[in-house]
Every structure is written in structure tokens, then in C-alpha cells.
Amino acid sequence: MDKMLNTIIRSTGAAVPETVITNSDLEKMVDTSDQWIVSRTGIRERRKLEDGFSNIDLTEKASREALERAALDPSELDMIIVATVTPDHPTPSTSCLLQARLKAFKAAAVDLSAGCTGFIYALTVGHQFIRSGAYRNVLVVGVEVLTRVTDWEDRSTCVLFGDGAGAVVLGPTEEERGILDFSLHADGRGAQLLMVPAGGSAMPASEETLHNRMHFIKMNGNEIFKFAVKVVEENLAELMNGQNLQPENLDFLFLHQANLRIIDHIRKRLKLSQEKVPVNIDRFGNTSSATIPISIHEEIVAGRLAEGDLVAMVAFGAGLTWGGILIKW
Ligand code: UT7
Numbered sequence: 001m002d003k004m005l006n007t008i009i010r011s012t013g014a015a016v017p018e019t020v021i022t023n024s025d026l027e028k029m030v031d032t033s034d035q036w037i038v039s040r041t042g043i044r045e046r047r048k049l050e051d052g053f054s055n056i057d058l059t060e061k062a063s064r065e066a067l068e069r070a071a072l073d074p075s076e077l078d079m080i081i082v083a084t085v086t087p088d089h090p091t092p093s094t095s096c097l098l099q100a101r102l103k104a105f106k107a108a109a110v111d112l113s114a115g116c117t118g119f120i121y122a123l124t125v126g127h128q129f130i131r132s133g134a135y136r137n138v139l140v141v142g143v144e145v146l147t148r149v150t151d152w153e154d155r156s157t158c159v160l161f162g163d164g165a166g167a168v169v170l171g172p173t174e175e176e177r178g179i180l181d182f183s184l185h186a187d188g189r190g191a192q193l194l195m196v197p198a199g200g201s202a203m204p205a206s207e208e209t210l211h212n213r214m215h216f217i218k219m220n221g222n223e224i225f226k227f228a229v230k231v232v233e234e235n236l237a238e239l240m241n242g243q244n245l246q247p248e249n250l251d252f253l254f255l256h257q258a259n260l261r262i263i264d265h266i267r268k269r270l271k272l273s274q275e276k277v278p279v280n281i282d283r284f285g286n287t288s289s290a291t292i293p294i295s296i297h298e299e300i301v302a303g304r305l306a307e308g309d310l311v312a313m314v315a316f317g318a319g320l321t322w323g324g325i326l327i328k329w
Pocket residue numbers: 031032033036037040041116155156157159194220221222223224225228257258259286288316317318
């Protein structure tokens with residue numbers, strides 16, 4: 001039997017809208033304060049996609065950058081996986097819209113919904129196709145336009161979310177590097193903790209659902225916070241123990257950017273320096289499945305993340321879902 005191939009991330013790309021919404025902008029919309037938002041979340045500003053644009057525009061921009069950085073023509077793509085909970089339409093998938101825009105007509109295309117863990121799930125799925133030898137070139141995107149499902153009258157959620165996209169090109173290698181392990185989890189008993197209740201087949205759009213603002217994100221922040229602190233540490237331990245590694249061996253730990261207090265708490269418990277645990281929630285807010293790929297792209301562009309680095313990424317979110325990936329870059 002042929003040797004299993006390893007999967008590497010060949011390149012990255014990212015896109016965020018130009019429009020910035022600051023905390024003081026939000027002070028004019030709801031009963032909140034810059035002081036509350038910064039101290040409770042670490043968020044100072046977030047990006048909001050301009051009218052006339054949609055998910056596919058961010059998706060395409062991040063994808064084109066990743067493809068250019070890999071020097072890969074879209075016609076070479078074997079598969080496109082887009083992780084999002086804010087697609088352009090319930091159907092067809094954003095990945096099919098992307099396939100058409102890129103003219104990547106050889107590529108299979110599918111969307112994946114796993115909340116803020118979407119990018120980790122999508123990366124793991126792409127990894128399986130490469131490792132098995134079925135595909136060589138897989139494009140994975142984490143993208144959200146959460147401002148379109150945000151209730152701008154609900155101060156408990158509207159201060160948190162932002163729009164953005166991150167993309168990676170995956171490819172095979174026979175070198176001793178690439179994805180070392182993954183670990184995916186879900187607990188559907190927590191489905192009610194974070195949801196958009198209306199607009200699906202359970203509660204189709206009606207005057208009543210619009211009136212009751214049921215097309216917007218509803219979240220039990222406290223419960224998600226407790227869940228996140230617990231599962232992130234467990235997940236990372238699972239990944240590290242599986243490879244006989246310790247947190248101090250990590251060069252980078254990319255955590256889902258949902259709350260700076262969660263990130264700082266975990267970083268301190270693991271005794272990792274700030275340089276090893278990048279933060280972008282202050283500038284972009286919570287962009288769900290896009291937080292980690294945007295953050296990785298920023299470290300690559302800054303020249304800080306390089307071949308040979310030991311990198312972990314861990315996310316958690318709606319579903320409930322959580323998961324992580326360990327890579328020797
Ligand atoms: O991406 C994955 C999913 N999301 C998450 O992981 C989010 C995880 N959760 C969190 O980040 C935090 O729970 C939040 C940031 C959402 C909330 O922070 P908290 O420290 O848990 O605040 P809280 O919900 O317990 O609210 C404390 C107080 C409440 O007032 P009372 O009842 O104590 O008088 C809220 O009404 O803060 C109030 N509050 C606000 N005040 C000013 C809630 N939102 C705001 C706000 N501005 N924007």
C-alpha cells in the first residue's frame with residue numbers, strides 16, 4: 001500500500017470589509033460603553049460588510065489571495081470547502097458560487113456548517129482527501145457576514161460580531177511535516193445556547209418571526225463562556241498528549257477569537273507568551289469561522305510564522321461544536 005501523504009497548508013489569504021464600527025459608534029446605537037465592551041470582551045472595533053456586497057465577495061477575495069500566494073491556477077483545484085453559517089443563500093452553496101467566480105470547474109464544491117468551529121472541521125475534511133491521495137489541491141475558506149444576522153437592538157450580542165474571511169490552500173507532501181493530528185467534537189444538547197431561530201424549515205420567515213426578531217443571533221453568553229474555557233484546554237491536551245508534546249513546545253496557539261478573557265485565561269494557564277497566542281479580536285471582533293484563518297494569515301504576512309513551527313489551533317462554537325488541529329508547519 002502507498003504511504004499516506006501528509007497535508008500542508010501551502011498558502012493563506014484573508015479579506016475584511018473596509019467599514020469600521022467602533023465601540024463609540026455602538027454607544028450611539030444601544031445602551032453600552034467602550035469601557036464595558038473592552039473590559040468584558042477585548043473588542044475595540046469590528047468590520048461590517050457594505051450594502052451591495054455579500055459573503056461571496058469576501059470569500060472570493062480571500063481565496064484569490066491564497067491561490068496567488070500558492071501560485072496555483074484555480075483550474076487546478078480539486079475541491080472547495082467553505083465553512084460558513086452566513087452563506088449568500090440557503091441554497092445553492094457559497095462554494096458553488098465561488099467555483100463559478102474562480103472558473104475552477106474541475107473542483108468539487110461543498111459548504112460546511114459547524115459554527116465557529118467551521119474552519120477546523122473544513123480543514124480536517126480537506127485533510128482526509130489529501131491524505132488518502134484522492135485530491136491534491138483543496139481550497140478551504142472560513143467566512144462570515146455575521147453583521148447581517150446581528151440584532152442591532154440587542155446590546156448583549158451586537159457588540160461582539162464582525163465580518164471577514166480567511167482562506168488556505170492545502171496540498172500533499174511526503175516530507176515529515178504538515179497536519180500531525182486533529183480532534184473534532186460536538187454536543188448537540190447545547191444547540192439552544194447559540195442559534196438563529198427563524199429562517200429555516202423549523203420556523204420559516206413570516207411576519208411574526210420578523211416582528212419577534214427571530215432571524216437574528218440569540219446567544220447565552222455565560223454558558224458558552226464556561227463551555228469554551230473547559231473544552232479548549234481539554235482539546236489541546238488531547239492533541240498534545242497524542243504526540244507526546246507539551247504546550248511549551250508550541251510556537252503558536254491560534255484560539256478562536258470570541259472573548260479576550262477566554263484567550264488570556266487559557267494562555268496564562270498554559271504559561272505561553274503573548275507572541276505565541278495571536279489576538280485579532282480587538283480589531284475584528286468575533287468573525288466566527290474566519291477568526292483563526294485570518295489570524296494565521298496575519299502571522300504569515302508579518303513573517304513570524306515559518307516552516308518547521310509547531311502550530312495548534314482550537315475553536316468552539318454553535319452546535320455545540322469544538323475541535324483542534326496540530327500542524328508542523
Ligand atoms: O464564538 C463562539 C460563541 N460566543 C462566545 O464564545 C461568547 C462567550 N461569552 C462571552 O464572551 C461573554 O459571556 C459575553 C461577552 C457575551 C458577556 O459577558 P459577561 O461577562 O458574561 O456578561 P453578562 O452576560 O453576565 O452580563 C453582565 C451585565 C448584565 O447586566 P446585569 O444583569 O449585571 O445588570 C448585562 O445586561 O452586563 C450587561 N451587558 C452589557 N452592558 C453594557 C450585557 N451586554 C452589555 C453591553 N454593554 N454590550
